[in-house]
Amino acid sequence: MRCATLLALSALVSLPAIAQDWQVDWDWALSASQRQLGDSEFIEPSRDSHSQLDGLLDVQVSYGQWNGLFALYSQNLYQNDPQGWLEHVDNQLIVRELAWQDSVTIAEQSIDVTLGKIRLDYGVSYGYRPLDMFKPYRQNPIGLSVEEGATVAALSLFDADGEWSVLYTNSHWSDNEVDNFDIANQQQGVGIRRYGLINLHEYQLIAYYDDVRHGALGASWVSIVNQSWEFHAEALWQHKSQQFTQPEQAFQPVNLRQAGEAWQGLAGFTYTTMNGHSFIGEYWFDSRAWSKQQWQQAQKRAQPLLQSPLTQPVANSYAQGLNHYNLVQHNIMLHWNWDTDSWLQWQTDDNWHWLSDFTPKLDLLISPQDGGIIATQWLTYQWIDTGDASVDLEFTARFLTGESDSAYAQINNRRTLLFMIKGKF
Amino acid sequence: MSKFKTIFAILLVNMMISAPSAAALNDSQVAQIIETADQFRLGEESARVISIVSLYKSDELEKMRQYNVYSRPNRESLVVFKSPVEAGQKMLMLQDNFWLQMPKSRRPIRITPMQKLLGEASVGDISSLTWSEDYQGEWVADETAKDINQLPYSAHLIELTAKTSSASYQRIELWIEQDTGFPIRADLYLRSGKLAKQAYFARGVRDDKLAVTAMTLLDAIQPTKKTVIKYMSIEPWQLEDKFYNPSFLARNNTAEL
Numbered sequence: 001m002r003c004a005t006l007l008a009l010s011a012l013v014s015l016p017a018i019a020q021d022w023q024v025d026w027d028w029a030l031s032a033s034q035r036q037l038g039d040s041e042f043i044e045p046s047r048d049s050h051s052q053l054d055g056l057l058d059v060q061v062s063y064g065q066w067n068g069l070f071a072l073y074s075q076n077l078y079q080n081d082p083q084g085w086l087e088h089v090d091n092q093l094i095v096r097e098l099a100w101q102d103s104v105t106i107a108e109q110s111i112d113v114t115l116g117k118i119r120l121d122y123g124v125s126y127g128y129r130p131l132d133m134f135k136p137y138r139q140n141p142i143g144l145s146v147e148e149g150a151t152v153a154a155l156s157l158f159d160a161d162g163e164w165s166v167l168y169t170n171s172h173w174s175d176n177e178v179d180n181f182d183i184a185n186q187q188q189g190v191g192i193r194r195y196g197l198i199n200l201h202e203y204q205l206i207a208y209y210d211d212v213r214h215g216a217l218g219a220s221w222v223s224i225v226n227q228s229w230e231f232h233a234e235a236l237w238q239h240k241s242q243q244f245t246q247p248e249q250a251f252q253p254v255n256l257r258q259a260g261e262a263w264q265g266l267a268g269f270t271y272t273t274m275n276g277h278s279f280i281g282e283y284w285f286d287s288r289a290w291s292k293q294q295w296q297q298a299q300k301r302a303q304p305l306l307q308s309p310l311t312q313p314v315a316n317s318y319a320q321g322l323n324h325y326n327l328v329q330h331n332i333m334l335h336w337n338w339d340t341d342s343w344l345q346w347q348t349d350d351n352w353h354w355l356s357d358f359t360p361k362l363d364l365l366i367s368p369q370d371g372g373i374i375a376t377q378w379l380t381y382q383w384i385d386t387g388d389a390s391v392d393l394e395f396t397a398r399f400l401t402g403e404s405d406s407a408y409a410q411i412n413n414r415r416t417l418l419f420m421i422k423g424k425f
Numbered sequence: 426m427s428k429f430k431t432i433f434a435i436l437l438v439n440m441m442i443s444a445p446s447a448a449a450l451n452d453s454q455v456a457q458i459i460e461t462a463d464q465f466r467l468g469e470e471s472a473r474v475i476s477i478v479s480l481y482k483s484d485e486l487e488k489m490r491q492y493n494v495y496s497r498p499n500r501e502s503l504v505v506f507k508s509p510v511e512a513g514q515k516m517l518m519l520q521d522n523f524w525l526q527m528p529k530s531r532r533p534i535r536i537t538p539m540q541k542l543l544g545e546a547s548v549g550d551i552s553s554l555t556w557s558e559d560y561q562g563e564w565v566a567d568e569t570a571k572d573i574n575q576l577p578y579s580a581h582l583i584e585l586t587a588k589t590s591s592a593s594y595q596r597i598e599l600w601i602e603q604d605t606g607f608p609i610r611a612d613l614y615l616r617s618g619k620l621a622k623q624a625y626f627a628r629g630v631r632d633d634k635l636a637v638t639a640m641t642l643l644d645a646i647q648p649t650k651k652t653v654i655k656y657m658s659i660e661p662w663q664l665e666d667k668f669y670n671p672s673f674l675a676r677n678n679t680a681e682l
Contacts, residue, residue, distance in 0.1 A: 023680035158667040387489035
């Protein structure tokens with residue numbers, strides 16, 4: 001894997017600075033965050049807060065039918081505990097994508113081929129995307145996040161109404177640090193997908209067999225019903241799944257095991273007003289997550305175990321329930337953002353024109369069964385934009401709130417404040 | 426084919442102007458005049474249009490954008506964002522269906538007509554170079570219209586009303602030169618009825634023919650703002666059908682588009 005990374009780096013370094021057919025696009029970002037930590041029923045953190053500075057340099061290189069996307073991700077350029085600049089820095093070179101895509105003619109039929117590492121994101125939703133099923137991704141991230149693709153070999157046939165594709169994917173090549181749950185979900189498999197467009201409606205059907213799920217069927221639907229409203233739905237059924245299972249005996253730890261069939265379903269809408277306000281509402285269900293009863297049982301069991309140093313590791317093991325792709329089975333996402341430029345189109349008062357450089361955004365992730373809420377707000381200020389280069393400043397705040405015995409309340413990061421400066425050139 | 430169409434249309438316009446000047450024009454005459462004006466702007470049924478957009482505030486250049494638009498009949502176009510700050514971004518428009526592909530992402534986003542209208546205004550201004558497909562025209566009057574240099578022209582005033590939900594403006598008052606059918610200026614109105622922008626069309630030569638080579642948009646709501654769109658190149662171009670397939674949007678890189 002390291003060889004592949006080095007190969008990609010050497011290919012990047014040997015690029016000519018300017019060449020007509022090359023396209024090189026740079027992004028950079030610096031992110032300073034402060035996290036307020038709190039006790040949960042599973043873990044008592046050793047400190048109250050943590051501050052750190054992270055950096056990201058990201059470049060996309062395209063040449064002919066080749067496309068590469070590489071990131072240098074540096075975490076802990078600075079941290080407060082133990083305090084130090086560059087002493088605890090963790091540098092990662094991540095090959096996010098490196099793929100060749102072209103068309104070939106087979107039996108007088110033009111077939112499009114994809115070979116290499118690339119993301120295949122077939123999900124159609126905002127809060128959770130069941131059909132982004134080949135490589136895990138960070139849901140609803142704040143701060144810096146680097147997504148990478150799976151190794152893919154795919155053939156696609158495009159027709160007047162859509163696309164047929166057959167594909168092989170392998171998600172084992174990961175340059176990002178991955179936890180045990182991600183490792184257990186690393187898969188390889190083959191499948192077939194149909195995408196179609198019927199008037200104002202789009203659908204997808206996917207059948208996939210891999211060595212983790214042992215069979216999966218997925219589908220999605222998107223409809224635009226009028227100028228302002230969009231509705232979408234997606235679902236995935238899988239024959240086998242990886243789940244953290246709570247033990248029969250109180251003194252045994254939580255274990256990661258292969259479980260039976262599982263399914264995820266999501267339905268949602270987007271609504272946009274003339275004044276620039278956009279709203280997204282989504283509900284989704286994930287049978288792989290712990291139910292309300294399982295979370296209550298986990299808290300009840302872990303509470304006494306946490307009191308003794310001997311049984312603390314067993315209590316800590318219950319925190320693994322937070323590693324599932326969804327923390328709870330029933331989820332609601334409410335999203336709002338405001339395109340201030342559109343609002344200003346209607347204003348004659350010059351005093352408000354400074355607002356056009358600001359974009360506010362709010363997410364509320366709600367667990368309706370146990371009353372947990374994760375509220376995230378973003379405020380982005382476009383500082384510089386010449387067309388050749390841009391710099392944005394972004395402030396993000398995330399709060400975990402709602403009921404104190406909810407699943408979200410078991411996350412030790414109670415509050416995160418984050419300031420980011422990011423640019424393109 | 427399009428050359429003959431242009432010549433035919435200009436002949437028709439000339440025939441019309443030999444009629445009594447104050448006479449109202451009927452629907453088919455108006456439609457023909459609008460098509461002629463379109464010919465001066467796009468001139469091709471399937472084309473690649475390279476536009477440079479300069480945005481000014483208080484006469485100072487604030488930012489620039491480049492868009493390559495691949496349009497074809499039946500209101501289908503692919504907009505490729507070429508400026509470094511937007512490189513890799515694409516927008517696909519198939520009649521009233523829209524998809525946005527963000528840079529460094531493999532997730533095409535289906536957007537509503539309203540979301541498309543809310544996007545950067547200049548995208549709407551560069552992505553549609555014809556009025557005849559999106560608007561219904563009606564003759565209002567014959568009067569004198571001045572271009573951006575204050576030169577007067579005898580013109581037909583035509584009122585255009587949007588006939589598609591995704592047209593950038595709900596209503597346009599368009600002044601077209603009587604002699605040639607060349608567009609002189611336009612007042613662009615939002616759905617609220619408010620005047621949004623005043624457009625002036627620059628006369629130039631493309632392929633040895635009279636053509637609109639630039640458009641200056643004066644912001645009526647924020648008077649300090651001005652946008653100048655220069656059409657650097659408009660040439661016949663046939664992209665393969667798959668480029669207009671939403672599913673293809675996520676896979677093609679934009680280096681050669």
